Amino acid sequence: MIPRSRPVINESDIARQAGIPLATWRRRDxxxxxxxxxxxxxxSRILIYDLAQAHAHLNGLPIPALPVGEHPDDLLNDEESATLLGVAASTVRAYATQGYLSAGTTVYSVRVWTRRDVEERRNNPPGQGKGGGRPPGKGKGPRKAHSYEGDPRLQTAAAALSTAEQASRHHLAAALAHQHGGSTRTWERLLAQASQVSGPAPAVRRSASD
Known part of the structure; x- marks a missing residue:
């Protein structure tokens, strides 16, 4: 977590500021x-440090303490966001792609989201109140043609069907679940619905479990 969106630095920039090659800095310093x-x-395999703490060490000064407690401007990576939402890290990335969560920002190749955005998604999950579907008190409106109507994952499922080559629907669903989050069974249903909407996809053979 980056507390309160504080400035950060990585090891490559630390070595650059020291005027030595990164390999030398990592070996020696x-x-x-x-x-x-x-x-x-x-x-994370990508090491990022608080800028003020890094500069204190490099200048031989006491290391300042980081702010304690939670703050809306804290920046969380996919694993930290996943813990807060109670889902897998891959689901967080899928949410960001599908618009269920803000796109976030990238800090030294690490995708991060503000605690504010993640908590808003947690408190208003898709299909429940603000930011997640029909607001409370509104009428039901037109009835959906099917349960996945308007779900952006349906388009992903249709695209997968159109490009799949001799893959069973179960294996295709498992691959989609791994890539985009969610359960294999949910993606099987999405694939089934996509095939009904767009017509049969002869390139995909059904497994015995379908």
Whole structure:
């Protein structure tokens, strides 16, 4: 987590500021640096540090403490957002692609979202109130032709059907679930609905479980 959207820096820029190659910095200086300055995303392979803490270490000064507690401007990566939403990290990325969550921003190749946006999605999940479907108190309106009408995943399922080559529907659904989040069974239903809307897709053979 990047607390309160504070400025950050990665190891490549630290080495550049020190005027030495990154490989040299990592071999010679990184061990001592990492002991004093913790990465803001410990589980990520991309190491990002608080800029003020990094500069303090490089200048031989005491390391300032990071702000404590939660704040709406905290920046969360996909894993932290997933924990807050109670879903998989892949589902967070799918939400951002499908418009169920803001697109977020990229910080040193790490996609992040504000805690404010993630909590708004958590408190207003798709299909429930603000930002997630019909607001409370509104009429039902026109009846849907099917349960997935208007679902952006339906277009993804239709595209997958049109490009699949000799893949069983179950295996195709499993691949879509892995890539976009959600369950394999849900994607099987989406594929079935997509085939009804767009017509049969002869390139896809059905498995015995369909």
């Amino acid at each position: 990184a061990p001592a640096f990492r002991q004093r300055v913790a990465s803001l995303f410990p589980s």
